[in-house]
Amino acid sequence: MTWHPWRRTFLATGAAVVGFDPSTRTWVTDAAQSQGMVDLPLLKGKVMTDPASRGQAADDFGHLIHRTPRAVLEPGDVTDIMLMMRYCRTHGLQVAARGQGHATFGQGQVEGGLIVDMTPLNAVEVREDTAVVEAGALWSSLAQATLAHGLTPPVFTDYLELSVGGTLSVGGLGGQTHHHGSQADNVVELEVVTGDAALRRCSAQLRRDLFHAVLAGRGQCGIITRVTMRLRPAPATVRHYLLSYPSVAALTADQRRVVHDGRFAYVEGELGLPTGSAGWSHQLEAVAFFDGSTPPDDAKLLDGLGDQPGDRQIQDMSYFDFLNRLAAGVADLKSAGEWYRPHPWWNMFLPASRTDAFVEAVIEDLTETEVGASGVVLLYPFPRARLRLPLLRVPDEETVFLFTLLRTASHGAGSPEDMVEANRSLYLRARAAGGYQYPVGSIPTTPEEWRTHYGPAWAAFEAAHERYDPDGILTPGQGVFPPGP
Numbered sequence: 315m316t317w318h319p320w321r322r323t324f325l326a327t328g329a330a331v332v333g334f335d336p337s338t339r340t341w342v343t344d345a346a347q348s349q350g351m352v353d354l355p356l357l358k359g360k361v362m363t364d365p366a367s368r369g370q371a372a373d374d375f376g377h378l379i380h381r382t383p384r385a386v387l388e389p390g391d392v393t394d395i396m397l398m399m400r401y402c403r404t405h406g407l408q409v410a411a412r413g414q415g416h417a418t419f420g421q422g423q424v425e426g427g428l429i430v431d432m433t434p435l436n437a438v439e440v441r442e443d444t445a446v447v448e449a450g451a452l453w454s455s456l457a458q459a460t461l462a463h464g465l466t467p468p469v470f471t472d473y474l475e476l477s478v479g480g481t482l483s484v485g486g487l488g489g490q491t492h493h494h495g496s497q498a499d500n501v502v503e504l505e506v507v508t509g510d511a512a513l514r515r516c517s518a519q520l521r522r523d524l525f526h527a528v529l530a531g532r533g534q535c536g537i538i539t540r541v542t543m544r545l546r547p548a549p550a551t552v553r554h555y556l557l558s559y560p561s562v563a564a565l566t567a568d569q570r571r572v573v574h575d576g577r578f579a580y581v582e583g584e585l586g587l588p589t590g591s592a593g594w595s596h597q598l599e600a601v602a603f604f605d606g607s608t609p610p611d612d613a614k615l616l617d618g619l620g621d622q623p624g625d626r627q628i629q630d631m632s633y634f635d636f637l638n639r640l641a642a643g644v645a646d647l648k649s650a651g652e653w654y655r656p657h658p659w660w661n662m663f664l665p666a667s668r669t670d671a672f673v674e675a676v677i678e679d680l681t682e683t684e685v686g687a688s689g690v691v692l693l694y695p696f697p698r699a700r701l702r703l704p705l706l707r708v709p710d711e712e713t714v715f716l717f718t719l720l721r722t723a724s725h726g727a728g729s730p731e732d733m734v735e736a737n738r739s740l741y742l743r744a745r746a747a748g749g750y751q752y753p754v755g756s757i758p759t760t761p762e763e764w765r766t767h768y769g770p771a772w773a774a775f776e777a778a779h780e781r782y783d784p785d786g787i788l789t790p791g792q793g794v795f796p797p798g799p
C-alpha cells in the first residue's frame with residue numbers, strides 16, 4: 315500500500331475518510347476499505363464521518379430541520395475545498411458551506427452530502443482601509459482585529475458570533491444599514507470556489523455576474539473563501555439612546571425621520587410584549603459616535619422627536635461594548651436553556667406605506683405563547699437606496715422596514731410546528747402587503763415563490779447558477795433551485 319503522509323492524520327482521528335464508494339453511495343473510512351472505493355484527493359485538512367461531526371452538521375440554531383450529511387470537511391486551506399468540490403461533482407454529491415450554523419431552517423444542511431466547515435478558514439489581515447478576511451472568521455474577531463488599527467467595518471449584525479461568509483450570503487443588516495447598506499454592500503472583492511470546482515476572484519469590475527450572484531446569493535453559485543471589505547475610522551465611544559413611544563405609528567414616524575436626516579450613526583427599534591396591565595412597548599434604539607472627550611449634543615440629536623421624554627435612557631459605552639452588547643444576554647439565555655430551544659424565526663421587509671397597519675394588526679393577536687418567553691420583535695427602517703445588491707430583494711419604496719418575529723419555542727409556549735405554520739400564513743399576509751422575505755428565518759417557501767421573490771433579478775441569478783454550479787450541487791437546503799440531475 316502506498317503510504318501518504320496525510321493518511322496518518324486520518325488514522326489518528328479514527329473516523330476520517332479516505333474515499334467514497336459510488337456503488338453503495340457511502341463514505342469509506344481507512345478502517346473499512348472496500349471494493350469500488352475511490353480515493354479521496356490529497357488533502358491538508360480532514361474529512362470526518364463520525365456521528366458527532368455529522369450530527370452537529372445536521373442541526374442549526376432553529377433545531378427544526380435535521381438533514382444528516384455523509385461527511386464533514388475541515389479544510390486545511392482553500393485548495394481542499396476545490397478538490398472536494400471536484401470530488402463531489404464527480405460523484406453527484408451535494409455540498410454546502412457551514413459558517414456558525416445560525417440559520418434557522420436547514421438552509422445550510424445537506425442530506426447525504428458534504429458539509430464544508432468554514433471555521434478553520436478564519437484569518438484576518440487589516441490593510442490601509444480594507445480588511446482581507448477568510449470567510450469562516452467571526453465578526454467579533456474581525457471587529458477586534460480592525461479596532462486594533464482604529465478601523466471598523468461599516469455595518470454589524472446585532473450578534474457578532476456569526477461568520478463573515480454566512481452573513482454575506484444573506485446580506486447582513488444592522489442599525490448602521492441606513493447609512494452604509496448591508497454588510498454585503500461593503501465588499502470590494504471576493505474569492506469564491508464555484509460549483510464547478512474553480513477558484514475565482516470577482517468584484518464589481520471583474521466577473522460582475524458572479525459577484526452579484528454570490529453576495530446575498532445564499533450559497534447557490536459558490537463557497538465564499540476570502541473577502542476584501544471596506545473599513546472606516548472607528549469611534550472610541552458611543553452614546554446609546556433608548557426612546558419610548560406610545561404607539562407603532564409614533565415610533566415609525568420618528569424612525570423614518572432620523573434615518574433620513576442621518577443624525578444618528580445607528581438606528582433600530584423593538585416592540586416589547588405587554589406586561590401586566592401595560593400594553594405593548596415601542597422603543598427606538600439609537601447611537602451617536604464620539605471620540606470620548608467631546609460628547610454628542612443631546613438637545614440637537616433629540617430635537618423634534620415625539621418620544622416620551624421622561625422615559626429616555628441614555629448611556630455611554632465603548633464602541634466594542636456597544637457592538638458586543640448582546641453577549642451578556644446571550645450568556646443568560648444559554649444558562650436558562652432558552653438559547654438551545656427551537657427558533658422558528660420570521661423576518662420580512664415591508665414597504666413603509668403599509669408598515670404601521672400591518673404591524674399593528676400582527677401584534678394585536680400576538681402573545682408570549684406565539685413568540686416565546688425570550689422572543690424578540692424588531693422593527694426598523696432603511697432608505698431603500700442604501701441596499702444596492704440585486705439579490706437582496708426589498709420592496710420598491712423609498713423607505714423599507716425590517717420586521718422580525720424572533721420566536722423561541724420556550725417551555726409553555728406554542729409548539730415549533732405551530733410557530734412555523736403561523737410563519738407561513740404571516741408570510742402570505744406580508745407578501746400580499748408588498749413584503750419580501752429576508753431569508754434567514756423559518757418560513758416554508760417553494761422554488762416557485764423564490765422565483766417570484768427575485769423578480770427582475772431572477773434571470774441573471776439563474777444564468778449565474780447554471781454557469782457556476784452546472785450540476786446543481788450547491789446548498790440545496792435553501793430550496794431556491796430544484797436539485798440537479
Ligand SMILES: Cc1cc2nc3c(=O)[nH]c(=O)nc-3n(C[C@H](O)[C@H](O)[C@H](O)COP(=O)(O)OP(=O)(O)OC[C@H]3O[C@@H](n4cnc5c(N)ncnc54)[C@H](O)[C@@H]3O)c2cc1C
Pocket residue numbers: 374375410411412413414415416417418421422423432449450470471472473476477478479480481483484485486487488532533536537538539754789791792
Ligand atoms: C442570534 C442571531 C442574531 C442574528 N442577528 C442578525 C442581524 O442582526 N442582522 C442580520 O442580517 N442577520 C442576523 N442574523 C441572521 C444571520 O445573519 C444569518 O442566519 C447568517 O446566515 C448566519 O451566519 P452563519 O455563519 O451562522 O451561517 P450558516 O448558518 O452557517 O449558513 C447560512 C447559509 O449561508 C451559507 N454559507 C455559510 N457560509 C458560506 C460561505 N462561506 N460561502 C457561501 N455560503 C455560505 C450556508 O450554506 C447556509 O445556506 C442573526 C442570527 C442569529 C442566530
